[in-house]
Amino acid sequence: MQHVKIPQDRIGVLIGEGGETMRRIESRAGVRLDIDSENGKVAIEQVGDPVDALKGPDIVEAIGRGFAPEDALTLLDDDMRMFDLVDIGAVARNSKDMKRKKGRLIGENGRTRELMEELTGAMVVIYGSTLGIIGSPKQTKIVREAAERLLDGAPHGSVYSFLERKHNELKREGLDYHRYPGGT
Template identity: 40%
Template sequence: MSFKGFPVAINPRRVGVLIGRRGETKKSIEELFKVKLTVDSKTATVYVMPDEGATPLHVMRAKQVIEAISIGFNPEDALLLSDERYLLEMVDLSDIARNRNDLQRIKARVIGEGGRARKTIEEMSGARIVVS
């Protein structure tokens, strides 16, 4: 059995977004991070294989971009992770919610009416936020 690369699980509904039109998003990730991506749609797994000249940091950043796309970031925002000033931080709101209704309320507060709270947080902090 040969090494396919480092596996990254992806939301099956986001595989198309990861690949992009005519494979453009996948190609951008491969070129930017010096990796080869193999997408297994059946298992919703992406294998990240380092190419020549790739460092462990390239592989780690490529995996983070894939994870960001998987949780709902658009590819343009996810690719900001190529800049070392950006990092991916995932917060599981269910860890602080007591029940399902509590979780709904917390998500609604973060998003705000018409997305205004989320937009304000993004503008003031420079962060990109996805609530899913």
């Protein structure tokens, strides 16, 4: 049994209307979820395929960190898809600095976050004090590095150039698949 704590305002998303999302996660991942809606603690118990069940905690945490359930469930579509989290709060000095750092990651009208997705094929969500990533190990590593560069104060232009270079490398390696496996 594993435990994940999610924010109070994401519990409803995890459960879904009439429990539909929770049941879908349980059946697809081979787990049983016990959700304590008082404190946001979720107990995850393996009841099916152990390989799929290993992704259960990541699916729950991804939903808790702002991903839509459909996006979090893509972790089951490919053994190579993974979930990663960049803790913005760990590098922010105070709440004003946190807001500034989040703004750097989001970019004007959301453009920086969009470019991270477009140029890597990963899914990127900024929620609370975290930046969440779902993608292949290589895609995830690139987004994490771009985010860390921005958090360290690198100019946006240099980070965009880095993302372009990495995008071209992914294309050369045949790894430039898009946001959804087999999708657009």
